[in-house]
Every structure is written in C-alpha cells, then in structure tokens.
Amino acid sequence: MYKVWATHDWSKVLWTDKCAFNVGGVPGRVWVTRQVGEEFHESCLLPKFKKHESVMVWGCFVGRRKGPLIIRDKGAWGKTINAKGYQTHILPALDQFWQSESARTHDYVYN
Numbered sequence: 001m002y003k004v005w006a007t008h009d010w011s012k013v014l015w016t017d018k019c020a021f022n023v024g025g026v027p028g029r030v031w032v033t034r035q036v037g038e039e040f041h042e043s044c045l046l047p048k049f050k051k052h053e054s055v056m057v058w059g060c061f062v063g064r065r066k067g068p069l070i071i072r073d074k075g076a077w078g079k080t081i082n083a084k085g086y087q088t089h090i091l092p093a094l095d096q097f098w099q100s101e102s103a104r105t106h107d108y109v110y111n
Contacts, residue, residue, distance in 0.1 A: 011063040014098050018058045056081065058090050060097060067097035 034044045060067035070093050077085050 014060055014062045014067075014094070014101075016058065016060040016067075016094060018056060021055045021057070023053050023055060058094075060094050062098070062101050065101060067101075068093050070094075 030046055032044050032046070034041065038044050056072040058070040058072075070090055072081065072089075077089055081090075
C-alpha cells in the first residue's frame, strides 16, 4: 500500500523519534595523543565520572510542522521509561499535537 504513496500522502504521517544526550562527562573510551613526559600535563587529562548523566527527549513532526519537544523528568517519571511511562508521559503530548494538526488541516488520517 505504501509503495504507491505520493509526497502528499507521506506529508500526512506523524513521524516521531527519541534521543539521549550525555551531559557531565565523555561517553566511552577516550584516547589522548601525547609526547613522553606529558602524562600529567593539564591538556592530556580528562576528569572521570562514575556515572554519566543523560537527558532523554522525544520529538515529532507532520508535514512541515514541528511538534513539541518532550524532555524526560526523571524525578516525576522514574529512572527508566517503560510502556506505562511512555503511555502516561509521551503519548498524550504527541496525541495532542496530532489532534491539533488534524483539526487545523482536516486532511490527516489517524491509524
């Protein structure tokens, strides 16, 4: 069915994605190139963090319209996102955007 869709059809789809950003540290292994005797030189050192802090965000768009950027609130949502947390915190915001866009254009289809 989707193989025959035109650009106009695809512009009526709500596209969503998520992304995690590490803050307060460098993720993974870091390699430093230095000369002999520079192992304790300030430019060759990086601070170590026991645990990296991360920020999780969700976003969406439909056609050329951007939806809300949802930033995870660890204090209110808990340490991890599961299906219930997604349904409680993410989907309502995406659905509200979808409903407002559908009302604005009267052209979108909700599947």
